[in-house]
Amino acid sequence: MGLALRSIGLLALLCWQLPSAHAQARRFPPPRPPILQVAGAEVPVRLTEARIDSRVMAGLSETTIELTFHNPNARVLEGQLAFPLAAGQQVAGFALDIDGELRDAVPVAKAQGRQVFEAIERRQVDPGLLEQTAGNQFRLRLYPIPPRGERRVRLVLRDSLPTVSQGLQWSLPVFFARQAEQVTVKLEASGTGKPVAVGANPLGFTVKTGAYVAQWQGRGADLPAQLQWSLPLARSTDVVTGLHEGQRYLLASVPVRASTAPRVLPRRIGLLWDASGSAGSRDRAAELAVLDRYFNALGTGQVQLTVLRDRSETPQQFPVTQGDWSALREYLRALPNDGASALGDWTPNPAIGEYLLVSDGLANYGSQTLPTLSPDQRLYALSSAGAKTDTPRLRAWTGAHHGQLLQVSSEAEVPGVMPLLLQQPVDVADVVARGVEDVNVDAASATQGWVRVTGRVLRPGATVLLSLRGGGSDPQPITLDVANARGVEGGLVAHAWANDRLAALAADPSGAPASKVLAQQFGVVTADTSLLVLETLEDYLRYGIRPPAPLRAAYDQRHALTVADAVTERKRRLDGIARQFAEREQWWNTRWPKDAPPRPKQESRSVAAPGAMAMAAPPPAPAASMALDRVEVTASLVAEQADASSERLAKSAPKANSGQITLTLAPWAPDSAYARRLRDAKPAQLYPLYLQEREQHAGSSAFYLDVADLLLASGQRDLALRVLSNLAEMQLENRHVLRVLGYRLMQAKVPALAVPVFRQVLAMGEEEPQSFRDLGLALEAAGQYEAAVASLYEVVVRPWDGRFDGISLIALDELTRLIARERVDASAIDPRLRRAMPLDLRVVLSWDSDNSDMDLWVTDPNGERAYYGNRLTYQGGQMSQDFTGGYGPEQFSLRDAKPGTYKIEANYFGSREQLVTGATTLMLRLSTQWGSRDQRDQQVTLRLKDRAETVLVGEFEVK
Template identity: 40%
Template sequence: MPKRLLLLLTVLLASSPAEVTRAQGGRDAASPVTAMRQADTEVRTVPLVPPRLTVSGAQQPVRLQAVNVTVELTSGFARTTFEFEFHNPNARALEGDLEFPLLEGQAITGFALDLNGTWRDAVPVEKALGQQVFEEVIRTQVDPALLEVTRGNNYRVRVYPLAPRGNRRVRLEVTEALRADGTYRLPLLFTDQPRLHLVVSAASPATVTSFSALGPLALTLKPGGSYGAQTVRTKYVGSGALEIRVPVVPRPQTLIGRHGTEQYFLTILPKRGAAPVAPRSVQSVDLIWDASGSGARRKHAEELVVLDAYFKAFPDVQVRLLRLRDVMEPAIGFSVVEGDWRELRRELQATVYDGGTNFDALACAANQPCAKVTERLLFTDGLDTLGSAPLGRSPVPLQIVNAAVSSDPARLNALAGRSNGVSLNLLQQPAGEAADRLIGAPQRPLEVEASGAAQLTVREDLRSWYVSGRLTSADATLRARLPDGAVTQLALTPTANVDFIAPLWAAWTVEDLRADEHLNRAEIRRLGERFGLVTPGTSLLVLDRVEDYLRYDVTPPAPLQAQYHTLKQVRDAQNVRTDAEHLSAVQQMLSRYDAWWKRDFPKTAPEPKPEPPAADLDASGDSASPGLELSNGDSTPLRPAPVVPQASRAAPSAAPTPSSSSAPAQSGAVTVQLQKWRPDAPYAERLRTAAQADLYRIYLDERPSYELSPAFYLDAADILLERGLPDLGLRVLSNLAELQLENRAVLRILAYRYLQAGHPELAISVFQAVERLAPNEPQSYRDLGLAYAAAGDEQRATEALYTVVRRSWDGRFPEVELLALNELNAIVSRGRMTVSTAFMDPRLKAAHPLDVRVVATWDADNTDLDMWVTDPNGDRVYYGAPLSTQGGQLSRDFTGGYGPEVFSLRDAKAGKYTIEMDYFGDNQQVLSGSVTLQVKVITGFGTPGEREQLITLRLKDKKDQLLVGEFTVD
C-alpha cells in the first residue's frame, strides 16, 4: 500500500487567520485611548510564527502539489477544510514533524489521511497512548499519523513515511468564530505554485470584500437557497487573501447540533453597545515582564502602546519591575510622574530574552511585597515550561496582556479571572478595547442560567456573547443577566442546525476545565476521546491496519469496527500474563542475580577466551556466560565482537586519556576519574577563553547562529557553571525546556544536567513532565525515582522505582525490572532514612551491596550504545562476554534505546579499570543530531558510604568509541 504522508503543512499556518487592530497612539495623544479608538477599524494581518518543520535526509524539499480549500460560513462561524497533497521527490522514504500554533478561538474539529484513495478519519486516543502507538508502529514500517497539542496552543503533526517519489494527502478541519463585524479572512500564501481549488458556501448573501490575487469572486445563489462560488487555478502564484463579510444578525439566535443521542446548543446574544470607561485609582503596581526565551516572539510594540495608555490614565504611580524567567529576578523600582515612564520603557526595551519560564515564581503570599501593591500587570505568552505548582490566586488583581501567536490563553484567562483581573489578547481584540478594559473598573461578567439545559459555557467578543451547553429538554429556556443589570430571557428555539456545535461546545468546555488542569485531567481526556478533539490529554491517530488498532485497544473508525470486534473476541479469549505471573518472573531474575552475587570469583588473570559458538547464544543474541543465566527476550542478531584484543586494549584514538584536570572523586578505596566532554564547536573555544565579565555577552552574541541547537545551550551552560556563574548557567540550561515543547528526549537531557549540577529539586518537576508524556517507558519512572532519592525523598523514590518492577514493559527493555529493583533495595539497605516497603512483594526484598556499579543511559530512542569495561586483568566485559573472570557482570543489552546498561562488581580487584562506550547504530527516522550519553560511577553501592560521580557526554557519529573514564581500586 502507499506509504504515509509526511507533515502537515506550512500552508496550514498561512491559512489560519490572525488579525488585530493596531493601535497608532503614542505619548502625545490627547487622551489615554483616543488614538487607539481611531485605529479600531483598521485591520491588519499579524504574521504567524513559521512552523518548525523537521525532516531528516531530504536532499530535495517536499513540495506542496495541490490544495483544496472548502469554506462554510454560517451564523457567525466558519468551518474551513484543507486538503493538501504533497510530493516527495527524494529517492528515500521520509518522516517529519511539523509544529504550528492555532489562535485563540480556533479549534481543530477533523483530521484524516488518504489511504489508497479513501479518506480515513482519525480517532481520539489518550495522548500518551497515541505517542506510544505511533512510535512502536513505525518500528514495523507501517503507516501511522498523529496530531497532538503541546504546551499552549501549539499543535504538532507526526506522519511516517512519505513514500519515495510518491504523493500523500492529508485533510484538516478548523472551526472558528467570525470577527465581531462578521468578517472571515483566509490568507492563501503558497510558494510551491500548487493547483488550487477553492469552494465557498454561505447561508446568507455574504459579500466578498477582497480577493485580488485570484481576481473577482462573487457568491451567487445556488439551488437549495445557499450562496456559493468556486475557482480553480492550475498553478497558483501569489500571496492573496480571501476576505468575506457575513451580515451580522442584530437579534439573538440559537444553533443546534447533535452528537450521538444528545443535542447541544449555541446561542448568540448581540451586545447593546460598548460599555463606558470607568477610571479607577492606581497608586502602585508590580510590572511582571516575561523575559524567557519565548518572550522574544511577543509583539512588544503592541505591549508598549498599551502601557503608554496605562500610564496616561494613571500618571503618578510607583512601579516595581520584575523579570520572569526560570526564576523571578529581583525587583527594580521606578517612579512614574505626570505620565513620564521613559526610563521604565528604556529598561523594558533593553530586556534580554533568555531561559525557560517558571510560573511557580508568580506565587504571592499575603505578607509579601507583591500583595501590597494596587495590582499586578503580567506581560507573557503563558507558556509555562518549568512550573509544576497548580494555579493559585493573586491577593491583588492580576491583569494579563498576551501579544503572542503561540500562547496559552486558557491558562491566562484562568489566572486573571481568579484574581478579579482581566486577560487581554492583543491578537484577538483591538488595542483600544484592550486599553479600555485594562484602565477601566472591572465589569461584571455575563451571568447565565438555563432551564432544560446544562453544562453551560460562555464566550464573548466585541459585539456578542456566546452561550453554549447541552440540552436536557425540548422546551429549554436561557436567562442571562447582562453586566448593566438588565435581564434577557429567551426560548432556545433553533434557527439552524449545524453539526460542529457539539465539538465546539466540548472544545470550550475543555478550555474552562484547564483552569484546574491538574484536577480535571481525567475529564479533559474523556471529552477529547468522546468528541474527537485534540486536547492536553488526547490526540488524533490514524493507523493503516485493523491489527494495529487491535494491538493497542484503540477503537477504529466505523468502516473497520466490525472486523475489529471480531478479532478482539478472539484475542480476549487467549490467556494473558497476570500481574502475579509478572512478579514471579521478576523474582526469578532476582534469584539468578543473587546466585551471581553470592558466588566467589577468582581474581587471577583469565585464560584466553575463544569466541562463543553459535549454539551458546540465547534468543537475544547475548552469549551465555558461566553462572549468569539469561532469559529469552527480543530476537536481536548477534553483532560482531569488538576487534581490539582483550589483553592489549588501547584507548580509542578519538578520545584523550583522562588527565589530572578531570577532577577525580575519592570514595573509600576507589578513585574515580571521568573524562569531561570538551566540545570542539567554534563558539566553545571563544567561551572558554573569554574573560569572566564577558562570558554571558559572548554567549548572547553567538546564540542567534545556534538558536535551535540543544548542544549549544548545553555547552554554554557547562562553561558558565564551571566558571563559577551558577545562576547564569542554570538560566542558559533552562532554554532546553523552550526549544521543543514536550520533547521528552530534550527534557530528559535537561533533568540529567540539573542532577549533574547538584539541583535534584529542579530535575524532579522535569522528570514528572516526562512521566506524563511517556508512561509507557520504564525510564520515566526510574529517572524520577532516582531524582527523588538525590533530593532526599527516599520514600517516593522507592515507590517510583517499584512501578518499574511491577509493570510489564516492551521487549526493548529486557530485565529493566531487575535493574530498578537493585536500585530500590540499595536505597533501603544503605539506611539513610527509614523507608516503608509494605507495598513490595516480600520475595523481592534483598540487599546486594557492590564495590562498583557503572550505569550508562542515553536520550535517543531506537539507538544502540554499548558499554565496555576493562579490568586490571585486561579482561573486557561487553555485550558478547557479559561476565568477566573476576565476576564483573554486564546487564542485558539495550539495543532499542535509552538504557540503562549496568556493570556490577561485588568485590573489585585492585588496579585500574577503564569505561568505554561504543555508538553501534540507530534506527531513528528523525535524527536529532548527537546522542547525549550519561554515565554514572557509583562506589559503595547499597552501603551507607555510597558515593557517585555523574558525567554527561555526546556521541556524534555511529561507530564512535569514547573513553568515558577510569577508576582505580587501591
C-alpha cells in the same frame, strides 16, 4: 557490533505565519506562501490538488480541507505538515487515505498517539498523527509517502467567528492551498446577510436554497494572500441548538450595550514580564506601546516589576509620574531574553491592585499553576507572539480573575485592543439556568457589543436567565428560551460548547483529566489529545484504540479477548523477572576467586550466561590520552544493610579489600571555537560573551550545555541553570532534548528542577521504560521516596518492547536498594523481588539518542574486560544485557572488588538517527559501596563526536 546507518528523508511542509487574534477582530497581514521542502531529497514533494469547502451558520464556521501530495522521488518519505491557527480556530477532524479510501482518525491521549505512531513507523506501515505542539500550532505526521506515489489528507477546522461592529468576520485558511497546482473552493453562508468582501477577492456570492453560496477553481498561485468577508448580523438575540450523540446543546449570541466608561485603575500595579528565551519572538515595540497607553491612563502610581524566566527575579519598584515611566521602559528594553518560562514561579503581593502578565503563555518549566490571587485582584495578559501564544491558557487565567487577554501583532493594532484594558468590562452578575447545565458565558466580545452563551440542554422547555453589568449601568436582565430556538444540523453547536468547557477547565491543571476526557469525546485536538489513523484492525487491537465506525463492530468483538490476554501477559512477565532476579541473587551469593586467573582466554563475542564462568584475554593497556582528575571516595569496610539475610551474608564473607576506594575521572572539554573563546574569558565576561555568541548557535542544544558547564565551573550557578533551562524552550515537544536537560539538572544537584522535566518526558514517552526510571531516580534524589518506588516498579512490571530487555533488572536493583536504605513501604512489591544486594563497585551508562549502539567496558586488575561479549569475569564482575537500540542503561556490578585499578570506558558504534545535541551525549554514574549508607556517587557527562570511538571515562583504585 557495527550498525548500518539508514537515512530517512524528513518532509518539512507548509511553513507560514498567521497573525494574532483578539476580541475586536482578526487583522491578517498577508501570510508567506507555503513552502514544500524535503530534506535531502532530489525533488521537492508537490501539492497537486487542494479542495476547500467552508460553511457558516449561527456564527460558527466549519472548513474541510483535502490535500493531495505527490512524491516524485524514488524512496519512501515521512511527512510533517506544521501549521498555526488563529485563536478560536480548532482542528476537529482528520482523515488519511488507506487502500485508496479516506479513513477518519480517532481521538487518543497525546502521549499514546505519539507512542503508537513511532512504534508502528518502525514496522514501515501506515500511521497518521495530528497533534497540537506549542500555543495554537499543530503538526500532522504521515508515514509512508510512497515513492512516485500520492497521499491524501483531509482536515476539518471549526471556528467561532469573531464579532466586529458590523457583525461577523469570516476568514478562509487559503494558506493551505496557495502552493497547489489545482484548487477548488466552495463556500456557503446561512443565517446572515450577504457576505461583503474585505480586500481583493475572486469569489462572488449568489443565493441558493436560502443560503449564500460561492465557488471558484484555478491555480493556488492565483489566490490572494487572504480571503475575508464581513457577515452582516442583525442586533437581536439568536438562540440555536444542535444534537450530538443524543445530547442537545445550546448556543446563543446576545447583543449587549458596549461599555465605553473608563476603568478606574489601582495606584499599585504588578507587571509580570516574561523575559524567557521565547520572548525573542514577541514584538517588544508593540508591547511597550500598550504599556505606554496603560501608564498614561494610570497617571501617577507605583509599578512592581517581576521578571520571569527559569525562576522569578526579586521584584523591583518603579514609579510612574504623570504618565512618565521612562525608567521602567529603559529597564525592560535592556533585559536579555534568556532561559525557560516558569510562569507560575512568583508570589503575589496583596498590596497590588491588579497584575498585567506580558508573555506568550508557553509555560514550560516548573509549576504549571498560576499562583493564587486575592478575590479583588484582576489579572490581564498581553501577548504579541501570534499563533505561538498559548491562548487557551492565558484566556483561562485572565477570565478566572476578571481580566482580559490582549493580543497584538504590530503597533498599528494597539489602539484597537486598549478598550479591553482601559474600559469597564461587562461582567456576568448572575446566571440562573433551568433545564440547562454546564453553562458558559463568554464576554470577551462585549466591547463589540456581543456576549456568547453555551450550555448542555436537559429538557425542551429550558431557559437561561442572564444578568450582565458593566459601564456603570444597572444590570441588564436577558432571558434565553430554548423552546423557541432554531435547530442547526451537524456538530457545530456541540463543538462550540465543548471548546468553551475546555477553555474554562484550562485555568487549573487539576482540570486536566476532565479536559482529556472531554476532548476525546468530541474529537478536539488539544495539548493533551491527538487524532490518530491506523492501517489495520490488528493495530487498533494491539494498542487498545477503538477504531472509526466501519471497523468498530469487529473491534468490540475481539477486544475483550485482548484485555484478558494482557492480564495473562503481565503475570507471565512478572514470573520471568522473578526467575532472572533469583539468578542474580545466586550470582551475588557466590564467592568469586580473587587470585590471578589460571590462564588467558580469547575474547568471545557471544554473550555469557549470568551463571557461567567466562574470561577474556587481557587487552593491551591503551596509552592514557588525558590526565585524570582525582576525586577521593572512601567507604567503610562493611556495607550497612536493611535486609537481614543480606547483612548476615556480607558479615560472614571476608572482604577482598580494605574498603578504601578512590575514583578518578577523565576531564572532558568541548573543542569548538566558541567553547575555546568562552574558556579564555574571565568569569565576569562569560555571560555577556555567551549572549553575543548565542545568535549564531541558538539552535544548538550543545551550545547551551557547554556554556552551562563553563558557568558552573566558574561558580556562577544561577546563570548556569538559566542557560541550561533554554533546552526547555528549544523544542517543546522533543523528549530527547528534555531528557538531556533532566540529566544535566541531576548532575548539577537540583533534583527538584529535574523532577518536573522528567514528568514531561514521561508524558511524551510512556512507552520507553527509561522515562519511568529517570523520573524514579530524580524523585529519590528529591527525597520523594514512595513516589520513586512506584515509578521504578513500573519499569519492573510493565511489558516492554524487546529492544529494552534487561532494564527491568537494573531498575529492580535501584528499587530494592532504595527500599532497604530508606525503609520505604514495600507491601506493593512482589515478595520475590525485595532483596537488596549491595556492591563494592557499580557503573551505569546511559545515552541520549534512540536507535544508537553504545557499550560499557570495565577492565579489572586481572586485565580482563567486562563487556557485552564477556558478561561475567573471573572475579565475578557482571555486565548487564547489551543495548543496541538506544538510551541504555548498561550496568557493571561487582560485589567484592579485588584490590587494584579498574578502568571504565565507553565504546560508541554509531547512531541511526538525527542526533538532538549534534552528537551523542553519555551519562555515567559511578558508585562505590553502592546500596549502603556509605554510598558515594559521581556523575559524568560526555559528548561524543559523530563517529565510532572509545572514550576513557575514569578509574577506580581499590585498596
